[in-house]
Amino acid sequence: MRGLRVAVVGGSIAGCAAARALHRAGAGEVVVLERATGRLQDRGVGLGIQKERYAELEAAGYLDAEMPWIDLARRPWVVRDGTRRAGRVIATLPFPYRSYSWGSLWQELRRRVPDAVDHRTSTAVTAVADGPDGAVLTLGNGREERFDLVVGADGHRSLVRAAMLPPGRSTASFSGYLAWRGTLATEQLPDPAEAFPEDSATTVAFPGGHMISYRIPGTPDGDGGARVNWVFYATPPTHLADALADPESTPSTSVAKELTDYQLDVVARHLPGYWQDVVHNTPEERRLLQPIHDVAAPSYARGRLVLLGDAAAIARPHTGSGALKALQDATVLGRAMAEAPSVPAGLAVYDAERAPVGRTILELGRAVGRAHVQRTPDWAAMDQPAFEAWWQANGGPGIGGRPLGRG
Template identity: 35%
Template sequence: MPKNAVVVGGGIGGLAAAIALRRIGWTATVLERAPELGELGAGMSQSPNALRALAELGVADQARAVGVPFHGVFNLRTPSGGHIARALPGTASPLLGFHRADLHRVLMDALPAGWVRAGAQVTAVRQGADEATVSCGAEEWAADLVVAADGVRSTVRHLLWPEAPGPRFWGNTVWRGVARAEGVDAGMTLGRGRYFLTMPVGRGRVYWALGAHADRSGVRYEDELAEVRRRVHRWHDPIERLLDATPPEAVLHHDITDLDPLDGYVRGRVVLLGDAAHAMHPDMAQGAAQSLEDAVVLAAALAEAGDVPEALARYDERRRPRTQAIVEQARAKGLASTSGNAVGYQLRTLAVRMVPSSRWPTLAARALAPVWDWRPPRLPR
């Protein structure tokens, strides 16, 4: 009998975990509380480490087919439109931009029919000696392993790590949208206390995001798109054009929270993965990337260890230091990117200007090497 897992959450992390488990001969059932499967209407980038994890999951070609290469990290502008760094023609970018729904679909398509159940909200978890059981309405699911990939507000973490503090708000909020537009480059405009990001995500769509400082969480506006417009009033083209082409009802507004370091990602036969374990600020573009890494490392540990507890101990040991260091880096970067401090802003833009644009690809690759250079363990074929 193959071993079996229940995966709580059908986001990018949960689906990746199910694919990884399948590759090592396990079966898995993914329980997703949303009535329909899918991802938010927004974009994301994936870096070389994530692309290697996708390759190990066997979906590299499918992901590349829907991803768009871009140079966003090197196109930096001020609100009036002046370039402080420019992506030079011919410079290669190791990043791919995705519409989230496209990447989610690639992962869904890699799973056998019937492995993912929508409308299934997990409300309780019970540990046994050789298995763990989750409850979902009147149904119960027992498994050799429960993978909790249920996001930053994880129910499973709340139930099994009751002492752990919840998600923490540090003062960042972000609006996101997708507009139909042609000829828009990837890039970032740095304002004081806010930034505006653009990223082509294929088929004539451009993802944009406005990140800003917020004194408190939970502040919402009757017309979120109007609020975005107000905050980037008179910023350079194509910002207004993108906002004009964005359906107001499709604008997403989220406060950013992250997790303080947990002292372990494993309790018995339950393991945390993705945002449930290490939610982070988006400023390193590593949240989903790290969940892909988690999935591959978890499956590799299960394939090589003698039993499930030993495998989970290895997963914890391999994933915790790396992911928690990235949470910290992302937080520092996130807070700097929305700092309203005038001197800090001038110094930051000055520092960028002093570096010739031709050097950005090398410098970025060097600075991000500890994150981007990660190599996945090989999963047995």
Template identity: 35%
Template sequence: MSARILIVGGSIGGLFAAVLLNRAGFDVTVTERSVHGLEGRGAGLVAQREVFDILRDVGVEHVAQIGVIAHERIYLDRAGGIIHQQRTPQTQLSWDVLFRTFRDLLPDARYQIGRRAVEVIQEADGVRVRYADGREERADLLIGADGIGSQVRATVAGPHSLPDYVGYATWRGLLPEAEVPKAAADQLFDRFAFYEMPGSHILGYLVAGPDGSNAVGRRRYNWVWYRRYTPEELDAVLTDRDGQRRPFSLAPGHVRPEVVAAMRADAQRLLPPSFAAAVTAEPRPFIHAIFDYAPPHMVAGRVALMGDAAFVARPHTAMGVAKAAGDAFALRNALLGTPDIDAALATYEAERAPVGRSIVAYGQRLGKSLE
């Protein structure tokens, strides 16, 4: 009988692991706390080698072609002039398309939404997970793929294993290209654009439309603005429309109107005209605070961490999805390599922990100018 594997967290990383393990013959179930699912929550991503590898492994390499090519990089000055141009073609993929592709590869019975894990109980030869609805699931192995705010992480790394806020956050927008003002579109489209200033920078690029289309007129513009906030300022920014302070981020539509208005006013005051126009055109901007975290362990007993539930790296690395793909490959290969689950998990940790630590350190080096 194949090992029963429970994956807590149904975002990209959990899906990567679930699809690879399911295809390898393991009995896999994913539980995701979101009631409505995760599709539509992502923006754009710059794919690394591991992403192309996993697409090839599961037979959907064509998804790598569902992207938008930025033909060059440009750097702007405050007035909007181009001060540096570099011919470095690069393809940006859509998080939504990647998520939907892997979700479709997993049978519906193996992906359960609306199930929030609240307790993990280690046993001699397995693990039990208790959910908010009172039900329990038992498995031979639990994989924590539940992201930066992981509920599973404490079982592996201890009760105080919380990521460290690094002093800045990203505002983000993702809007149909037709809604970007023409003057901004003329300068920004089909390019990877940047503007840098002390303690802040903004970048933007086109990604495929929500249906995966990369046809002109059906794409979306993705912008990301890094801004510094003191912990006190962050508390105010991350307090949602209902007055609840969220720990890590606010989704589209949840940021208080007065906070959005202040951010837009700052964009007009601080950014080049094209970027200011793109930021202002986004009707529902969203925000993520930035954190660092490296766990002392990735494995404890029959519980393993992967993706951002393990190592939280700053987005400058553009390696979050690649890191999750690498973790998924390593887990599958280790479990296929031996029927001894404990030995397999030791192999997994030995391979991936040094990689995770190096990515976190790389992100810290890249983010020094923003601290």
């Protein structure tokens, strides 16, 4: 890596981690190109990191005990049947997770990017071309810059992935369903007496979807104290789903209004009263819609281009592993580039280790999506043993991510 000029396209979770990893691996110059202006901390909501995976990432230097987090222990699954305002518990599973707010995790990773890295915001990359004398990036201002290695950390609509693969292999496809996310301050929760213990990730199971909710820390310079994070999944009517099928487009205002009406209808029809209040008490500016897309690049490296994070493969949110996978990708990329005798050799090691993980998580996401959203069982008829058997057979054990292995 000595003397090499490296560009990282995208300065979110994968981009910050990759910049740090490649600087530590000895790259001569690392430049991060992020099109967003300023800070990204308001982009996401909450996320969980499984505790064994946390230990691996702490050892790799990406996470540490100083970062704000909340200790989660159990996952009660509830259904609405009128017996209890917060729902009747059908089963409870262990939930050994640390929860983070997306914003504070990003801030901490950004803080760990060494000063020597040239981190440019408001800098969009508009074209990527690989060639024998280097990879050339065209920037939004029309200028071109040449690099020895270009790292695509540019998310699910990755331009770097599009430059590596034919269109049919590089474009994300719509899963058919949506996630709605939101956060509210814990003081805005309905009556605490009705709530579940604070270490719970309560999941409301309903026909055609589910909603998970757990506490997350506030961001240090943002919203102060602990918040409650919720995300629920449901399949919208076909004409609304069709309007979201193109991952490059943003829903029009009329589609957005219909989607909101649909969301509120799902809440009214399926959530127990307590959880309806949780959604309704969430300020509108704290709710976001995330269409669920799939893509996994068959190969993570070609020529001077390499992918990681969502650009390489999307982990659907209910696999509990999007941010985790991005950090693991960066860890392996940094290690491979530091240890290999040449750049192509390092990229080959990285590709061989991480591309299969991306494909596995993609398949897990599809299986979980089918069972937990698109073809839901009769949850209300289940008891603890029946639920555990269903969980084992429907992707449950894979949720939370895979160990960070070697080779």
